[in-house]
Amino acid sequence: MAELFYTIGMAGHIDHGKTTLTKALTNIDTDRLKEEKERAISIELGYAPLKLDDESHVSIIDVPGHEKFIRQMIAGVAGIDLVLLVVAADEGVMPQTVEHLDILNLLGIHKGLIVVTKMDQVEDDMIELIEADIYEQVEGTFFEGSDLLFVDSLSKKGIPELKEKIKAYLKDVPMRDATGAFRLPIDQVFTVHGQGTVVRGTVYEGMVNEGDVLELLPQGRKVRSRQMQVHHEPQTSARAGQRVAINLGGISKHEMKRGDVLVSTQYYSTTDTIDISLDTVENLDHPLKQRGYIKLHLGTAEVYGKIVFFDRNELTDGKNVLCQLRLDSPVVTKRGDRFIVRRPTPAETIGGGEVIDPHGEKYKFGQATVDMLARKKEGTPSERIIDILKKEKGLKQYELLKEAAMDNDEGVLLLSKLEADEKVMKLGDYFLLTSVFDEMVELIREDLSEFHEAYPLREGKNKAEIRQSLTSYGKQLADLVIDVVTGGQDFVKNGQYIALSQFQPSFPKQWSKRMEQLEETLKKQGLEVAAYEEVAVDAGIPKDLQEELRHFLIRSDRAVELDEKLVMTKEAFDQGVKQLFEKTDTRFTLQDAKSVLGLSRKYLVPFMEHLDKLGLTKRDGNERVWQK
Structure with missing residues (x-):
């Protein structure tokens, strides 16, 4: 059978037993810092492998519950496949639990189990009341209708049943795509004596192999994957859904930080202007002003910036608010990525949503821009491909599918259909709209016609000069189109010179x-x-x-x-x-x-x-x- 790789997140209020539950499931104590031990709370993300069966490889992330450590919590849940919402039986749903619920909803996580800990600390006749209260609190979230299990982590009561339930839930969770380009948001950077720089993170997409040349973004630094471990076990590769530590060559610890991203070279780029669809939390405490200062949590990155609205000057609440983030520092993202937006002061979760276009531009205020963003958001895969090619003119396959947020298999099939329908064509390594090709050919024809009229003595125009009339399409695409048309019937090429086929050099009329x-x-x-x-x-x-x-x-x-x-x-x-x-x-x-x-x-x-x-x-x- 095929191996399956998943990541489970623990979420919930401080001191509700997440770390103890993780230890009961995995026999590993994820509180690794001295300060965590002294204060009995999780400050940093903790990780542990959960053994379910021979096919399933599961990582558990124990995210901090304390309000001050909300950023680590967001970084932890951003890459998970299943959430365990942990609620202590003796306290029930607390304010921090509610904020965690908001963040989980906003990040678009759809699978969850409710685990009530410390069941030995309450009387049996309280069980039904606790269960009813929790279900009331999670109404309207993806936890509504989820299974609820009572456990005691110290006595291990209910732990075997919880493992079986986790296993059953994961069967319905599709694995993360390992066929696409590799992406690893980094949440930990440290040095191992005698080994050098090591980074940790959860692989979002694709695969990485020992010896691969990778790119660190946003720095744009090339690095090499030297050695890898998955939960302290040496591996030669790691794939989407796995928690991995990678020993990197060619860079020091001080040149990178949490929030940076390791990617397959050339498959990703950075951006500081992102078109988004934003959902706010209910009962936002303070309205958000136009161009208000925000903190974006995207993967493991935290970046400050401004929010720009196109149909309002203030946001109190809303769903699917189409707007834009203009960031102070670049991030790595693509269409469909989920994010959280918080207010820096006073600290408050504003909302979250998904990226519509990772490379937004400056638009005018007004309904026309909102309508344009709506078309971007709702467009079918074919419409997205066509819209991207209208904007970018020509792209290589991996660039195009990256922009359209499509996996390779789906994208190849769609491009083949669009080619068959003569809406899209391929020249060399580039895809472009047939209409754009026709447009470029017409520009070449007009350019040569004007040139022949102005210089009838010359045998044609230099290829490099023709390219100048196509600068907005890019050098590579221009060269490909020029080469294609000069092999046809309408244009002729003589050395470096190109002319219309019906043209013959002659004396200009006024000087003949x-x-x-x-x-x-x-x-x-x-x-x-x-x-x-x-x-x-x-x-x-x-x-x-x-x-x-x-x-x-x-x-x-x-x-x-x-x-x-x-x-x-x-x-x-x-x-x-x-x-x-x-x-x-x-x-x-x-x-x-x-x-x-x-x-x-x-x-x-x-x-x-x-x-x-x-x-x-x-x-x-x-x-x-x-x-x-």
């Missing part, structure tokens, strides 16, 4: 007569031509067109350039070569050539050197030898 005059003058001059610049000036050719005309005549095989000054018609040059070949031996001298052509050294030397350059002759001392 003067250019024809220049060409006629060259014909009359034969082999003894005047300097090209003199001929061009005499013909009235503007300075800025002289060189263009020169290159055009040579490129179109209508003229031959002997040197930078002398240009003669191709007809005159070919006639001179023919005459020289017929009237000289295989080997001949410069004087022999002069006798045949009747040219002075001014013309004869560049003429002969051009024959050498073309490979028609080869110089051998004072003689030349015909090569063809």
Whole structure:
């Protein structure tokens, strides 16, 4: 059978027995700090492996219950699959329990069990009253209708039944995706003597292997996974749902902190502007003003920032409030991630929700923006793909599926369907909308049409210059589209130059007569031509067109350039070569050539050197030898 990996969170009020219950289930004391022992409370997150059967690998997170340690509690529950809400039988539901319930609801956790501890401290006839009171308190939350079990952690009464119930619940919990890109929000950083820097966290997505090159965000540092442990047991890999410690090479403890994220290189990026859907807690104590200062809890990260509303200037309560967070520091997130927003002073949980777009932009205040955010939030997978490609123009598959918050298998099937429907196409490694491709082709066509009209003497436009008209699409995508269109019927490529297929270089209409005059003058001059610049000036050719005309005549095989000054018609040059070949031996001298052509050294030397350059002759001392 396949191995299953899950993480269970303990939540509840301080001193309600979460740590003792964890020890009863796992035989491990998760209070590891001296201060925790002295004060008998959990300050930091505690972790322990729970053995259920050979297939299931379960980590228990004992989250702090004290109000001051709410941030650790949020970091702990953010990656869990099942929650055990712990309530002491002798006290019942307390204020901190209620806040934990709010946070669990806001984080979108859907599976939970209620565990009543310290049952040996109450009379049997109180059991029903306690149960009724708890169910009343959890009404309207995902714990409504959950099983409720009574246990005593010290005597182990009810513990076997709780293990069986946990096992039954986890059968209905889908495992976290291990096929996607690896992501590990870090909640602990420390140093092991002789080993170096070690980080701990719960793998959100994907897999990591010993030796993998990873990226630490938001720093953008490349690191290597050297060794790994899952609950103190050496492993060569770890996957989504597992609690893992990774020994990292290439970085010190002081260069990273809780809240940083380890990812597969290139699969994730950082952001400081996030479009969100926010649900507030009930009975918010203080209204939240437009651009009010907040603290965002996202995974294990805590970041301050401002909240921006687009349809109000104050928030008292609400569900699905579409707004934006503008953060003081970058975070790593993607569509669908859950978060909590708290007020720094006075400390209060405001609400939570999900990320709509991890890379938001600045929008105008008004209903149009809210409607746009609603479309983003509610869009089908196909609509999300299309909206992303409208915005980003072209993306590689992993980038596109990351933005759309889709797993690889689902995304590949959807992209294949969109390709079959001709809504999306793939060029190289990039996906783009067919409409965007058509748009780019039309821009190239318009660009070349304008270029041919402005420069009719040139054979085409340089590829690098064409790319400039497509800068908003990105260099890689522009190059791919240019390469594709030049292999079709509408465009031709000659070396580095690209032209419309129906285009033929020609004299510009307003200068055609003067250019024809220049060409006629060259014909009359034969082999003894005047300097090209003199001929061009005499013909009235503007300075800025002289060189263009020169290159055009040579490129179109209508003229031959002997040197930078002398240009003669191709007809005159070919006639001179023919005459020289017929009237000289295989080997001949410069004087022999002069006798045949009747040219002075001014013309004869560049003429002969051009024959050498073309490979028609080869110089051998004072003689030349015909090569063809």
